[in-house]
Amino acid sequence: MALLETHEIEVFYGDFQAVFGIDVSVEEGETVAIIGANGAGKSSFLNALAGITPSKPDAITLDGKPVGGTPAYEMVKKGIALVPEGRKLYPSLTVEENLLIGADGKTVDRGWNLDEIYRLFPILKERAKQMSTTLSGGQQQQVSIGRALMANPKVLLCDEISLGLAPTIVKDVYAAVKEIQARGTTVLLVEQDLSAALGAADRVYCFMEGRVTLTGRPDELTKDQIQHAYFGMSDA
Numbered sequence: 195m196a197l198l199e200t201h202e203i204e205v206f207y208g209d210f211q212a213v214f215g216i217d218v219s220v221e222e223g224e225t226v227a228i229i230g231a232n233g234a235g236k237s238s239f240l241n242a243l244a245g246i247t248p249s250k251p252d253a254i255t256l257d258g259k260p261v262g263g264t265p266a267y268e269m270v271k272k273g274i275a276l277v278p279e280g281r282k283l284y285p286s287l288t289v290e291e292n293l294l295i296g297a298d299g300k301t302v303d304r305g306w307n308l309d310e311i312y313r314l315f316p317i318l319k320e321r322a323k324q325m326s327t328t329l330s331g332g333q334q335q336q337v338s339i340g341r342a343l344m345a346n347p348k349v350l351l352c353d354e355i356s357l358g359l360a361p362t363i364v365k366d367v368y369a370a371v372k373e374i375q376a377r378g379t380t381v382l383l384v385e386q387d388l389s390a391a392l393g394a395a396d397r398v399y400c401f402m403e404g405r406v407t408l409t410g411r412p413d414e415l416t417k418d419q420i421q422h423a424y425f426g427m428s429d430a
């Protein structure tokens with residue numbers, strides 16, 4: 195049994211359907227990436243897992259138990275924590291205060307605390323008392339990841355953590371994802387930066403127009419397969 199599974203999950207905004215019956219499974223300790231173009235439904239899917247958009251109870255199982263439709267503040271206590279698109283830090287709080295807020299979602303100790311976050315992201319220790327808004331984009335992304343880890347999740351959800359960052363900074367952020375996985379945390383990420391996603395993930399799912407068009411291990415997939423799955427076209 196996989197740690198996290200979706201079963202024919204659907205996401206609606208009023209009458210508009212963004213996700214059409216998607217099955218995804220994530221094994222404990224895996225890093226899985228969802229790739230796809232703008233509007234493919236990646237964030238809608240991730241937000242359903244985080245309890246931000248509604249879903250049916252059986253549509254999401256964690257450790258085999260239905261958790262779909264659980265509100266976001268409860269979902270994090272069940273073990274699913276989100277690094278949201280755009281970081282969404284609290285601008286009036288310091289770096290450390292932002293991190294400490296993440297600990298409100300902690301119900302089990304899986305080894306993540308302030309010391310461990312500062313070990314993963316040493317610059318944040320130096321900047322601990324600064325307002326989060328004074329940090330660079332990459333450092334703010336570190337705070338957002340650290341805040342989610344402070345909840346000690348079973349599964350860390352990351353939404354477009356490369357967004358707006360220079361390529362060298364993206365590399366650093368993804369090196370941290372590898373480290374997070376190495377420390378035993380399961381990661382499910384949504385990413386438009388293909389090389390970042392393929393470099394970090396054990397398995398990928400490609401979404402197009404709210405459906406899965408391709409799945410596999412990065413080393414098994416060809417460029418043409420990915421292009422076809424991404425845009426519905428190929429070189430041929």
Ligand SMILES: Nc1ncnc2c1ncn2[C@@H]1O[C@H](COP(=O)(O)OP(=O)(O)OP(=O)(O)O)[C@@H](O)[C@H]1O
Pocket residue numbers: 207210212230231232233234235236237238239386
């Ligand atoms: N709050 C909302 N209300 C109505 N429609 C929405 C809402 N959020 C997303 N959508 C629509 O749902 C579809 C999927 O959007 P979603 O943001 O999930 O895609 P995405 O793959 O994450 O793309 P992006 O990378 O641009 O965020 C799009 O057609 C989008 O316009």
